[in-house]
Amino acid sequence: MVRPKPWVMEAPIYRPRTYRGIVARLDMNESPNPPPEHVLRAAERELARMNRYPDVEIMEALVEALADYAEVGREEVLPAAGSDMVIRAIFDAYVDRGDGVCFPRYGFAMYSIYSRLTGARPRLLDMSIVGDEFRVREEELEDLGGCRVFFIDRPNNPTGSPLVDAGLLRGMVEEYGETLFVVDEAYYEYYGETLKDLALGHGNVIVTRTLSKAFGLASMRVGYAIAREEALDPLRRALPPFPITRPSAAAAIAALEDRGYVYEHVRQVGQLKSLVYGRVREMGARPYRSRANFLLIEMPVEGVERKLRERGVAVRPTVLGERWIRVTMGTRGEVDLFLNALEEVLGERT
Numbered sequence: 001m002v003r004p005k006p007w008v009m010e011a012p013i014y015r016p017r018t019y020r021g022i023v024a025r026l027d028m029n030e031s032p033n034p035p036p037e038h039v040l041r042a043a044e045r046e047l048a049r050m051n052r053y054p055d056v057e058i059m060e061a062l063v064e065a066l067a068d069y070a071e072v073g074r075e076e077v078l079p080a081a082g083s084d085m086v087i088r089a090i091f092d093a094y095v096d097r098g099d100g101v102c103f104p105r106y107g108f109a110m111y112s113i114y115s116r117l118t119g120a121r122p123r124l125l126d127m128s129i130v131g132d133e134f135r136v137r138e139e140e141l142e143d144l145g146g147c148r149v150f151f152i153d154r155p156n157n158p159t160g161s162p163l164v165d166a167g168l169l170r171g172m173v174e175e176y177g178e179t180l181f182v183v184d185e186a187y188y189e190y191y192g193e194t195l196k197d198l199a200l201g202h203g204n205v206i207v208t209r210t211l212s213k214a215f216g217l218a219s220m221r222v223g224y225a226i227a228r229e230e231a232l233d234p235l236r237r238a239l240p241p242f243p244i245t246r247p248s249a250a251a252a253i254a255a256l257e258d259r260g261y262v263y264e265h266v267r268q269v270g271q272l273k274s275l276v277y278g279r280v281r282e283m284g285a286r287p288y289r290s291r292a293n294f295l296l297i298e299m300p301v302e303g304v305e306r307k308l309r310e311r312g313v314a315v316r317p318t319v320l321g322e323r324w325i326r327v328t329m330g331t332r333g334e335v336d337l338f339l340n341a342l343e344e345v346l347g348e349r350t
């Protein structure tokens with residue numbers, strides 16, 4: 001047998017979950033709303049051309065739509081198949097075997113998985129709870145000398161916290177010119193704060209974003225990077241030739257024009273977060289403040305995720321431990337199913 005790289009065989013496989021028996025799918029931080037009709041139509045029109053590779057024109061139109069939305073120049077934006085693929089390209093272009101890669105201890109799973117696939121040395125930055133938010137401990141940020149790349153998801157998945165103040169990050173970017181700072185803004189639309197100006201002002205910063213969340217296009221796999229041209233150039237080289245399909249590009253272009261849809265979705269998510277925050281507290285659980293489309297909740301007992309699943313409600317177990325769940329703001333109906341099931345599960349303990 002041909003021997004693969006040993007560190008590849010030690011990396012975990014990302015296994016999507018099954019939804020057999022699930023009626024409320026609140027574990028993937030997706031938008032619960034189907035896409036607007038005109039987005040569907042745009043994708044359908046391109047399906048009829050699936051015999052052709054995506055051409056330059058459609059990709060240019062996508063870049064233009066993204067640049068317009070992000071209010072950056074066309075050369076400062078680079079799309080790929082989900083922000084996952086952008087992150088993967090960052091590893092391919094910037095990280096060597098043995099390099100230090102730094103990221104929050106509880107953060108988006110792919111920083112760790114890609115580090116291991118690359119044979120890099122992950123350094124997990126400890127976090128602490130301040131009030132009802134999480135932060136990266138300041139002492140963890142005192143020496144970033146060993147970090148070739150520093151990833152921060154802002155807001156962070158699974159806590160929903162921004163983790164590090166923008167001012168502190170700005171200082172770090174100035175001080176560590178040899179470190180690439182990747183600010184993962186997958187939940188930007190819910191938070192409203194961006195560090196894109198930092199990326200446009202410094203060659204060692206890349207912002208990543210996605211249309212999988214607030215734009216409701218998770219299956220279409222469209223994400224993008226915002227950075228200076230010199231920081232994007234290595235990523236362009238690392239990406240495969242046709243990372244985005246024609247239907248995906250067309251859906252993304254149509255969705256990017258419809259800002260009202262996103263605005264309304266973000267408003268709904270905000271309302272549901274307040275509702276769930278209040279109700280779970282009444283039930284004796286501890287929710288944390290979240291700037292994204294989900295809530296991290298500390299339960300008074302273990303095993304809640306499994307018991308909810310048995311009742312048809314999928315929430316996410318988290319690396320914080322057995323008592324913690326992450327729940328996505330789905331439709332009002334799904335959220336009610338979650339709250340009712342949780343009441344039952346927590347009521348059972350007495």
Ligand SMILES: Cc1ncc(COP(=O)(O)O)c(C=O)c1O
Nearest residue numbers: 082083084108153157186210212
């Ligand atoms: C912080 C963060 N970054 C990136 C992603 C990946 O998004 P995409 O669908 O664009 O690959 C996710 C998805 O959950 C996420 O939570």
